[in-house]
Amino acid sequence: xxxxxxxxxxxxxxxxxxxxxxxxxxxxxxxxxxxxxxxxxxxxxxxxxxxxxxxxxxxxxxxxxxxxxxxxxxxxxxxxxxxxxxxxxxxxxxxxxxxxxxxxxxxxxxxxxxxxxxxxxxxxxxxxxxxxxxxxxxxxxxxxxxxxxxxxxxxxxxxxxxxxxxxxxxxxxxxxxxxxxxxxxxxxxxxxxxxxxxxxxxxxxxxxxxxxxxxxxxxxxxxxxxxxxxxxxxxxxxxxxxxxxx
Amino acid sequence: xxxxxxxxxxxxxxxxxxxxxxxxxxxxxxxxxxxxxxxxxxxxxxxxxxxxxxxxxxxxxxxxxxxxxxxxxxxxxxxxxxxxxxxxxxxxxxxxxxxxxxxxxxxxxxxxxxxxxxxxxxxxxxxxxxxxxxxxxxxxxxxxxxxxxxxxxxxxxxxxxxxxxxxxxxxxxxxxxxxxx
Numbered sequence: 001x002x003x004x005x006x007x008x009x010x011x012x013x014x015x016x017x018x019x020x021x022x023x024x025x026x027x028x029x030x031x032x033x034x035x036x037x038x039x040x041x042x043x044x045x046x047x048x049x050x051x052x053x054x055x056x057x058x059x060x061x062x063x064x065x066x067x068x069x070x071x072x073x074x075x076x077x078x079x080x081x082x083x084x085x086x087x088x089x090x091x092x093x094x095x096x097x098x099x100x101x102x103x104x105x106x107x108x109x110x111x112x113x114x115x116x117x118x119x120x121x122x123x124x125x126x127x128x129x130x131x132x133x134x135x136x137x138x139x140x141x142x143x144x145x146x147x148x149x150x151x152x153x154x155x156x157x158x159x160x161x162x163x164x165x166x167x168x169x170x171x172x173x174x175x176x177x178x179x180x181x182x183x184x185x186x187x188x189x190x191x192x193x194x195x196x197x198x199x200x201x202x203x204x205x206x207x208x209x210x211x212x213x214x215x216x217x218x219x220x221x222x223x224x225x226x227x228x229x230x231x232x233x234x235x236x237x238x239x240x241x242x243x244x245x246x
Numbered sequence: 247x248x249x250x251x252x253x254x255x256x257x258x259x260x261x262x263x264x265x266x267x268x269x270x271x272x273x274x275x276x277x278x279x280x281x282x283x284x285x286x287x288x289x290x291x292x293x294x295x296x297x298x299x300x301x302x303x304x305x306x307x308x309x310x311x312x313x314x315x316x317x318x319x320x321x322x323x324x325x326x327x328x329x330x331x332x333x334x335x336x337x338x339x340x341x342x343x344x345x346x347x348x349x350x351x352x353x354x355x356x357x358x359x360x361x362x363x364x365x366x367x368x369x370x371x372x373x374x375x376x377x378x379x380x381x382x383x384x385x386x387x388x389x390x391x392x393x394x395x396x397x398x399x400x401x402x403x404x405x406x407x408x409x410x411x412x413x414x415x416x417x418x419x420x421x422x423x424x425x426x427x
Binding site for chain 2: 018019020021064068104107108110111112113114115116117118119121122123124125126127128129130131132149
């Protein structure tokens, strides 16, 4: 496995992407559930599924993702067992096992939302050009994910993966597809076409291995800022653009 | 100094500057016998702003961090960007924006508080934000093992076009009354 993936070269760090609370908020939004009344079984199951996807891709999962998984499972277990240790004096004394997590999520969401406001201000400000010193150095460009998160990509990845035929599993060990080759393939396609849909890349893919390698190639190209991924609306079709076209 | 004359002097100062300049800085360069007061300079700036809008000039005075500077209006930015080679967008990533938001609203703040809100380690991001000059170390906390305190910089306000920290969006919601700058 490791030889095929060349994991050392292609380990994509999640630090440039999002954290575990983002994933939780993403799932809450995706499943359209109430943040104050999180269906903990459903959401925990989903959360673990995304963790599995990240593991499958050998993404460098931060310890925080695992810590939150443990927290979710702890909450789940507490919700299963009625508290027998202490008799609550009145209704208000019974603390919802989810309340601490909800508080954390709400607090985080406030900042996530205001980060969006700041992004708008940044965009507005960037349209005004000030006089510059001759020797002013241009700041290095940051990786720009636009409005799409790594989790949107993982959702799309999981969709593609589920479409892959099961029987192809046995081919895995015979295939020799390298991430570099897929990167070259995508670079060629980006040159010829202005943009294309995420799913269109996978139409001719046959094996799970190839899907995984292609997905890693996309993440690499996002990182090196050769392509950008955009989505018109949340949970809609994902489009891939060449950065030169933007 | 006569109003019309002062206005032109202020315009000349703003025109020549490549950095943000404060009212005090403008005031300090006038001769003692002819020194305008702070209010007169502020008035002159406002007159100039109104004039540029009225004449639909290609530039305007932008107020950032209580300082002032000439800027090209967005309508004329396209060719100017090309001339100056500014084609690359300098946008911050969402994780960077979130980290910056926490520093901005909670400053001065220790790293542990940022990490507890975001739920992830922010060492790399904080270092980058400091390198970019958007955040700086404000000192050390009296508690928490004398951890470093972080705050936003003037460049931060410039990056987002803020007049001052009160100009931050939803400031009251996010930090009831603890920004005292």
